[in-house]
Amino acid sequence: MAAKVNRIGLEPITYKGGKTTLCAGCGHNAISERIIDAFFEMGVDPRQVIFNAVHGRMPSVGTGAMLANKKLIAIGISGDGDTGAIGIGQFVHLMRRNLPIIYIIEDNGCYGLTKGQFSPTADLGSKLKTGVVNDLPPIDTCALAIELGATFVARSFSGDKKQLLSLLKAALAHRGTVMLDVISPCVTFNDHEGSTKSYAYVKDHDDPLEEVSFVPFFEDIAVDYEPGSTQEVTMHDGSKLYLKKLEEEYDPTDKISALKRLHETARRGEFATGIIYIEPDRDDFLEQLNLVDEPLATLPLNRVRPGPEALEEIMEGLR
Ligand SMILES: Cc1ncc(C[n+]2csc(CCOP(=O)(O)OP(=O)(O)O)c2C)c(N)n1
Numbered sequence: 001m002a003a004k005v006n007r008i009g010l011e012p013i014t015y016k017g018g019k020t021t022l023c024a025g026c027g028h029n030a031i032s033e034r035i036i037d038a039f040f041e042m043g044v045d046p047r048q049v050i051f052n053a054v055h056g057r058m059p060s061v062g063t064g065a066m067l068a069n070k071k072l073i074a075i076g077i078s079g080d081g082d083t084g085a086i087g088i089g090q091f092v093h094l095m096r097r098n099l100p101i102i103y104i105i106e107d108n109g110c111y112g113l114t115k116g117q118f119s120p121t122a123d124l125g126s127k128l129k130t131g132v133v134n135d136l137p138p139i140d141t142c143a144l145a146i147e148l149g150a151t152f153v154a155r156s157f158s159g160d161k162k163q164l165l166s167l168l169k170a171a172l173a174h175r176g177t178v179m180l181d182v183i184s185p186c187v188t189f190n191d192h193e194g195s196t197k198s199y200a201y202v203k204d205h206d207d208p209l210e211e212v213s214f215v216p217f218f219e220d221i222a223v224d225y226e227p228g229s230t231q232e233v234t235m236h237d238g239s240k241l242y243l244k245k246l247e248e249e250y251d252p253t254d255k256i257s258a259l260k261r262l263h264e265t266a267r268r269g270e271f272a273t274g275i276i277y278i279e280p281d282r283d284d285f286l287e288q289l290n291l292v293d294e295p296l297a298t299l300p301l302n303r304v305r306p307g308p309e310a311l312e313e314i315m316e317g318l319r
Pocket residue numbers: 055078079080081082083086106108110111112113114119
C-alpha cells in the first residue's frame with residue numbers, strides 16, 4: 001500500500017529526524033512527535049523551515065534569520081531554564097516585537113540537562129527528589145508573554161496529544177509570535193511525588209479553558225456549533241479556530257481576562273491549558289519594519305548597497 005502523502009505530496013518520513021537521544025518517557029519526545037505530525041498535516045515545505053538554537057539565544061538568531069529571509073517559517077524549541085534564566089532578556093524582547101516565530105517552551109520546571117535543579121518556572125513549594133523545597137515564586141511564562149505583547153499565547157501538556165496537535169497547527173497559521181508553553185515532565189529528575197510538574201500532578205490539575213478545534217484554510221469543512229458556547233476566531237490566512245468553552249464565559253481575545261484567569265488557576269495550584277490569549281490581526285515585526293517584499297537575502301548588491309549618489313541624496317534631505 002502506498003504511504004499517505006500530504007497536500008504538497010510529501011510522506012510523513014520526510015518530516016522525521018534522527019532517533020531521539022533523550023530518556024525514554026521524556027515529555028520532550030512527545031512534543032517532537034506532535035510537531036512532526038503538525039508540519040506534515042499542514043503541508044509545510046520542510047525547506048522553508050528554520051529550527052532551533054541552543055541555551056536561550058534562539059530569539060536573536062531567529063530574529064536575524066527572519067529579517068534576512070521573510071519567507072522562512074521559524075520554530076524554536078527552548079527549555080524553561082533557557083527561557084526563564086539564561087535567555088530571559090532575549091525572551092522578553094522577542095515577545096514585544098511580534099516576530100513571526102513559534103516559540104515553544106518544553107517546561108519541566110527543572111534544568112534536566114544539568115541534573116534537575118529548580119528552574120525559574122518551578123512552583124513555590126514544589127519538592128526536589130532530595131527533599132529540597134522551592135521557596136521562590138515561579139515566572140509564569142504565559143502571563144509574561146501576554147503582558148509583553150505576544151499575540152498567540154497557549155499552554156498545553158505533552159501528554160495531551162489532541163490539544164497539543166490542534167495548538168501547533170493553529171500556531172502555523174498565525175502571523176506573529178506564538179508562545180506555547182508545554183508542560184513536559186522530566187521522568188529522570190522531576191516526576192516524583194511532591195513535584196508540581198510530574199505526569200500525575202499535571203493530569204490531576206489540568207484546567208482546560210476550551211476544546212480547541214482547528215480547520216486549516218485548505219480544508220473545506222463546515223463546523224456545526226452552538227453560537228454562544230463556541231467562539232470562532234478567523235486567522236490571518238483564513239484558517240478557523242473553534243473554541244468550545246468548557247466553563248463559564250472566557251474570551252481569549254481579552255488580555256485582562258486572560259491574565260486574571262492565569263492568576264486564578266495558579267492560586268488553585270492548577271494549569272490553565274488551551275488558547276489563553278490570541279490577537280490575530282496585529283502587524284508582525286516584519287510588517288512594522290516595512291521591509292520590501294523580496295527576502296533581503298536574495299536582493300542584488302545594487303539594491304542593498306545603493307552607492308554614494310543615494311547617500312548624497314539622503315544627506316541633502318537632512319540639510
Ligand atoms: C550561559 C549558560 N549558563 C549555563 C549553562 C549550563 N546549562 C546547560 S543546559 C542548562 C539548563 C537547561 O534547562 P532547561 O532549559 O530547562 O532544559 P531541560 O534540560 O530541562 O529540557 C544549563 C544551566 C549554559 N549552557 N549557558
